[in-house]
Amino acid sequence: MNGIGLDLPGLAPAAAGGVIVKTAAAGALSLAFGGAPLGTLLIARRMSLMGDALSHGILLGAAAAFLLAGRDPLALTVGALIAALVVTGLSSLLARTRRLPEDAAFAVVYLPALAAGVVLMSRKAGPEALEAMLFGAASALDRGGLVLAASAASVSLVALALFIRGFVAESVDPGFTRAEGAGGWLHLLFMMLVALNLVAGFRAFGALMTVALMMIPAAGARFWARGWAGQAGVAVLISAAASGAGLVVAARLGVEPGAVMTLCAAALFAGSGLFGVNGGVLVTLAGRRRLAGRAPVA
């Protein structure tokens, strides 16, 4: 199944051999560097669901672009980005009026966007195209897609380097940042970076799986580091490892890599939860045992 990506006639991903796997590996690595640090911030600011919401929301844009311009990857990307901008902007606006909490505002906007995307795609393109958008088709990762993934990673890392103090301030204490006169546009910029990474990954690995590779490694990283920067670094490593392992296993099984990569990330998360030095199960148990050993003294 080649989905709606750039077709490579007659080549299933598994059969496509080394070239596709290499391209996919390079794309996944880029996404790890761009997405995982953003995921760390999303989790730290309790906005894990926002990534999910955005990943659904971009489907409408991609579907509209698909109907207007067919399988043109550039059109799909631009459509998805516009949808992300609209979903983020509308829900931020709704939240700003303070009638709804931010996550509810997102839900109110992204679910209709997802629904409209599903209706559009099912009527005009058939279920395979929809499935490819949600779960990805590694064969869709052509040179253009790779350039996009690399650009998304570069833009994200540069923006993080430039604005990290603002992003952190806005996450830790939104009221303070607002009183300082920033806030609004920083938040929008941050959400656009998240959207850019989702868009870069969604054709190859699927909208749902890209967000998984952004969030699950970031969650696992919390078991290894206490500070934000350390967590971001570990999240990149977990994401890259999950992508690499996922690609190899998927090629063996002859299935789309997005889902397998997600499962690998989940396995690494479980490992982190078990062995992690920062609140991992084993460390906690060892600590309890030490305490229990001392207990008779009292």
Add this chain to the structure above:
Amino acid sequence: MARIRICGLSLGYAGEPVIRGMDGAFAEGQATAVIGPNGAGKSTLIKALAGLIAPMAGVVTIEGASRRDIAYLAQDGGVDRDFPISVEDLVALGFERRLGLFGGVGVAERERLSTAIAAVGLTGLERRPIGALSGGQFQRALFARVMVQDAPVILLDEPFTGLDARTTAALGEVVRRWAGEGRTVLVALHDLDVARRLCGQALVFARQVVAWGPSPQTLTAESIERARALAEGWSGREAA
């Protein structure tokens, strides 16, 4: 020195005014306690002065400083204490306005950072995650952030709520020092003793000005009783 002047100020939420047509000016370079019963609109007033809520009518002018020269400490802090950030980094957020988004924290800032952390008694805890601080230590860190902001106008909304006597005394000393440095400080409080001790000026407030002036003349039993009577009036109406 900065002077805050209020003219015909009406404030409210969802189109319902809480404060109507308030006039007056806060003494420059001094600490003013804003005293009033629950629901008196103290937080609303302070947020409006910080520029966080737009007036329904009237204006707030800040003479001798710009809108951006205000340090504001919210009542509940509004800080996500689970965020993975150290005490030092939290305090350093106070540099944001001075350095802009791109400026780096240099040697001079490092020095001010450690001076501020020492002034609130948190030396040695710089690298501790904020999630591992006690309530009192956390409030001390927020005071250090205000210190680092080095603003001519400082607005504190119930900064001592839930703190033990020792922390209240230590942070109260910081408030007095700010006023001594000629900063215009507003502190919403409900403890009259603390207000008398820390603030030369006081505003007794119950959705309207009840009394305003030097603390000894303002914080009288009569003005407090009047504010309470006004509060009973509106809480009765709202319950009905």
